[in-house]
Amino acid sequence: MKRRTWLTLAAVVVGGGGVVTYAVASPSDLGAQGRAKRPVKVYDLTLKGTAGGKRELPRTDTEQFSLVGVSWTGAVKQLDGTAQVRTRGLEGGEWSAWRDLEVNVDPPEDPEAGMRGASEPLWVGPSNGVEAQVVHEDGTTGALPKGLKVNLVDPGVVTAAETQATEPAAFVAEESSPAATPADSTTPADGATATPTDDRTDTSPAPGDPTSPEPTDPTATATPTGSASPSASASASPSPSATTPSAPPSTVPKPPITSRAGWGADESLSPDPSEYNADVKAVFVHHTTGANDYSCADSASLVRGIHAYHTQVSGWNDVGYNFIVDKCGTVFEGRKGGVDLPVLGAHTYGWNRESTGIAVLGEHTSTSASNAALASVARVAAWKLGQYGADPAGTVQLKAGATQKNYLGAAFTAGTTYTFNRISAHRDGFNTECPGNSLYPQLPTIRTWAAGPVQGLKVTSITGAGMSGSTYYTKGAITTRWTATTPAALISTYELLVDGKVAATAAGTAGSANATLAVGSHTVAVRAVHQSGRTTTSAALTVVADTTAPTFTTTPKLALRAGTVNTTAVPVTLTWKAADDKALREVKLLSPTTATFGPTTTTSSRTAKSGTAGTWSMGAYDLAGNYRTSSAAYTPVILQESSATRSGSWTTRSSTSYLGGTSYSSGSKGAALTWTFTGRSASWVVSRATSSGQAYVYVDGVKVSTVDLKSSTTLYRQAIWTKTWTSSAKHTVKIVVVGTSGRPTITTDGLVYIK
CATH class of the missing domain: 3.40.80.10 (Peptidoglycan recognition protein-like)
Structure with missing residues (x-):
């Protein structure tokens, strides 16, 4: 079997102690002077033996590196121990904590000359100092593998120009010898430092990777037994080919790949x-x-x-x-x-x-x-x-x-x-x-x-619509939003389905789509198309498109209510009633002040300015976003006691506590005050105390109530009796003193009505 022998160009001295190592020249070493780049380089530092079978490398200055590992003689030997390193950062100059190196457990089946056992490399970032130690994991003092070295890799800096073409690292000579001398054959006894000569040669492995070559196909030859290492050139079916095959198309897109x-x-x-x-x-x-x-x-x-x-x-x-x-x-x-x-x-x-x-x-x-x-x-x-x-x-x-x-x-x-x-x-x-x-x-x-298919697909919201229970309501235009747990890069498209038909499409990176619905009830769902073509569909939601506005079955009405009256604020009750053909969302008071009410609320206690005409405007809104407004104008009017027609004995009292600063008071049985007005609501305003008596109230000549003004605390300007009619008309309200035994007196501030 022919082997390629790589002739190194020079020895490189690094660190302290005169440790010599050999770095394979890279293309960037050849004629690359002055470029803003740095080639990939590897530096080797020998681990020296100490008492107890320990191997170590004291703190050592080195050339710049970013990757570190430990290797040893014998590609199939296992390192029965713990390898640890610590490094010094290039920028800060601080030493790291000790870090374990994971020992590579994948032995080559057909070891070649020059192969070494090695730990997994550890990325440490730009560094310029290293310390290492290797000891038996169980603390025993048995021999560790020979030729232990710390290997430092500087990945260099590569520019775009350097990636366009490469040159051989050194002269390549064909060597027909079946077994070249292992690279570690020059390593002296444990603990010594190798001192190779300048004409040392390193051999590269034969074609095929030594880390896990496949054994001989047992169906073709005898099955290996024991720890025999089958030939790397034989393989289980099918056999690899040195001929470049064609690239079949895939059923899914090719992802971006850095070459x-x-x-x-x-x-x-x-x-x-x-x-x-x-x-x-x-x-x-x-x-x-x-x-x-x-x-x-x-x-x-x-x-x-x-x-x-x-x-x-x-x-x-x-x-x-x-x-x-x-x-x-x-x-x-x-x-x-x-x-x-x-x-x-x-x-x-x-x-x-x-x-x-x-x-x-x-x-x-x-x-x-x-x-x-x-x-x-x-x-x-x-x-x-x-x-x-x-x-x-x-x-x-x-x-x-x-x-x-x-x-x-x-x-x-x-x-x-x-x-x-x-x-x-x-x-x-x-x-x-x-x-x-x-x-x-x-x-x-x-x-x-x-x-595929896409996982975790669900609709998270539909905007342009209001929700009641599990049903959405819209005027027509909606935006549907969704999420999925499958990454977007694996999703081809999304489809917005309305009544089972595609209404809109969106990219796999999208999270929403728009549609306009016709009037009526619809189902809305999202279908995700995985890059494999497999689909999944979210749960369907009911969306009702509605363009009919709500109605006011009762327009806003104002009525006087019990409470404390001021010359500028009169207690009133606002009433209304709104309805919608689908679903009412809310009712809002728009003027003279603002407030928002639920769909079932029909009354609200408010105050109104006396003597001033006020427009009470309200809006009714449905869940689809349709709305209707309704308004009515009302003027609360205060009639002082002095404007009443009197009969019997009455005296005038003055106090800032009274409405308008004065009031009428009488303890004479049968004494009366009569007010005539045109309006739709009225309230009698009085003062109350422990000594206050009773009075009869007549409306349009008919007795309608007996009012007792007695109170445990003194109160002024109290609207104690009210009356509201369905429409505005002329009315007469008459107050008559009952002459209650022991507390005959009543004190009145006046009458308030709404026109």
Whole structure:
């Protein structure tokens, strides 16, 4: 098997202690002087051994980096320990707390020379100092893997010009030797620092990714036993193809995807040709681990850093994931070969031949993925599965490419088919916590969003209409508003349905639509069309279109009432009655003052200015918004006692407490006062005290009442007796002193009437 040997250009000295490492040259290193950019670079620092089997790197100044990890000799060896790092921020100069590195648990099945075991990389942001330690997880002092190094990645700064074309990182020589010398073969005993020579060569992996190559198809050869590692070139059916296939159309729209050029991939780091599967039957969801507090503006840098880490630290030939999604929902092209093609990835050990892999940037063991990230995962999954007519909510039979157990304890035998959800998690196929305990329970949401129909659709309001009970009333023009829990990016259109027919359409990003209804009763609902074509319809609401205005069956009328009278304010009762053919909403007093009343209210206690003509205007409003007004003019008039015709003995009293400043008082039985007026309502105004007596009231010559003026407290200007007629007419009111024993006196202020 021919191997590509990459000749490094120079050794780079970084940090303190004279640690020497080799960085692969990038295209931007060649003739890029003076440009406002910085190429991707990787720096390696050796972890030195200490007593007790511990490996550590004291605080060290370094070149700028943003991604950090730990690697060791032996691609299939597991790091039975805890790796921790702390870093110094470039801007503030402060050291972070210790942070654990998650150890990569996906071993390559066919390790190649130059491959290394490695932790998952951790995004730390721009930094220029690092401290690290690796100890056994259980505290024992056994040997740790050899060649332990801290690996620092500077994702650099990439300009648009740099993404147009790339050059090889160095001269590429063909090497026919089947086994090149491993890169770590120069590493001395534990704790020593490697000192390679300037003519050291690094070898790149053969075509195909070492992270999870598939074993030999058991149906074609003998089933491997024990820990044997089948050849990466053999595969479960169907076999990947080096020939570029055609891109089938999808049943759903393609989401926006940032290309490798868009995030600044250095393609010289992934020189091997892409391989392709026959189709995409399933999607496996991952998380990249690392920090969640990254800025989405740094996502492209983070992807570049992961690419450099996988290729230059682990020795892989490319990113293992087909797609990478950040917390803001931006989708990045991962493994090269064409986003619309069934590119063979290296993301889920044993199941790569029939699937695609989508990774969410961040650690989702204890933190859920954002809705934006979930929506983008759902869109990519639906698009890829839609290219092959697969239902994202369905299940599929996948052929195992390896004999193993998954994280949940389910056992798989190579060559046997097993049922998977079309959208599954990394842990469903392999023994790993990925995509984390918080993202894993979010997979049903991803499946539902990807497959449709739209979830949580409901009408939230109808404006231009009033509501009574469960029925809306409108004059005709309405605006219907709705919400849905499915993200708008997965919704094709909304349709406003009136009586089951489409009255208006709106984009999937919309939340309202307008319509004008004909007079009569209608049903109104909203139908959401998912990008898959599946539809769901909200509950129908009853909306009545009504153009008939309410009526006043009783126009506004004013009548005097009992209460305290002033020369400027007379107590009155306002009465009315309104009705509507559908549903009355409210009645409003519009003048001479304002007030709002419910639909069943017909009276209100008010005051009116005496001696002044006032227009009492009211409006009746129905739930549809139709209204009618009605008005009437009334003038309260105060007749002082001096304007009455007297008989019997009366004396004049003066006091500011009396209406007009004076009053008549009499204790003579039979003494009388008579007022004649033309009006529709009258009230007799008196003073009251413990010594006040009784009086007879005659209306138009007929005795209608006996009024007792006795009161435990002294009161002035009291309208104690009232009378209202249906219409205005001439009337006579006569007051006669009864001469009550022990308290014969009555004191009168006058008479008030309304004309």
